[in-house]
Amino acid sequence: MPRDIFVEGYTDGVLAIEGNRTGLVEAIREGMVKFEEQQDGRVDFSKFPVAGTTIEVRPEDLLPTGEVSGVLSSKGILRDLVLGRTTIYPFDPRSLGDNSYDLKIAEDYYVIKPQFKWVLPFPGTMRMLLLDRFFGKHSHVFNPWSKVDSERYWEKPRRARTPEQLKRDLKVKDLNGFRNGDLILAAYPGTMLLGSTQEFVGTGGNVGIVSARSSIGRSHWTVCEDAFLINQRYKNRIALELRSKFSPEYEDHWNILIVGERVAQIAFLSSEEALGSELQRQTKYSQSGKPLDEIIRDWTPQEMLPKLYKDREGR
Structure with a gap:
């Protein structure tokens, strides 16, 4: 303090x-x-x-x-914050690194909705033949440009759980290293979560690059492994792709994140200004034209979901 x-x-x-x-x-x-x-x-x-x-x-x-x-x-990040060129809210000086700012995980998240719960202990081809023989075809197509599919494949937003709830729900025998008040996000081996930062970040005229903190990567997590670029004039919470790197043979190992802990980092790259018509445009995920207090007030977990279907609207 x-x-x-x-x-x-x-x-x-x-x-x-x-x-x-x-x-x-x-x-x-x-x-x-x-x-x-x-x-x-x-x-x-x-x-x-x-x-x-x-x-x-x-x-x-x-x-x-x-x-x-x-x-x-760090000096440049602070300078842009003082001048209002960029936004990090809430700002924690302890999260400021020499060339980046650490981002904390929020408590709302999504997981992929399971399609079927039966796992047959056979090689892939034999498994598909057995499924076809006894249960009928089980092939599915996920169309990311379909609003119906985008909403169907993600469950309703979840909230992080207390250690006691986690122990009960996942039938965990013992829990170590937790504190009173901790809230936990849990991922099954190999599964992907959609989470978000606690911070609302405005890049201004800079470009942001988001990645995992190295300690998080060494703790069997990937963060934004293929979607790490934050455009100029972005202003909102940052959605985080979170994947547990535990392989399926560790089926009884759930990987966890604790709400409020630093899991990612953002580096700001100085850049020339975009075209004037691009500076104020609204995107599927950014709210650059709105005041920060309104963005905070109106934010909902649904803003984390992919919205590729909007690319086709009006065409």
């Missing part, structure tokens, strides 16, 4: 806090600098008390010290 600090000096973005010099970005990231979040998602960092006066954090204090690369550093 942010705490009051005594500032001895302040020069060119470098602070002397209680005798220890530290960079402005590090002070913000460590919670030594208080801030307020505006309704438009802009971050307003507090002023520092110095001998009865105050010194304000200015955007120019966050200017790059060298040539700007394609990927924004």
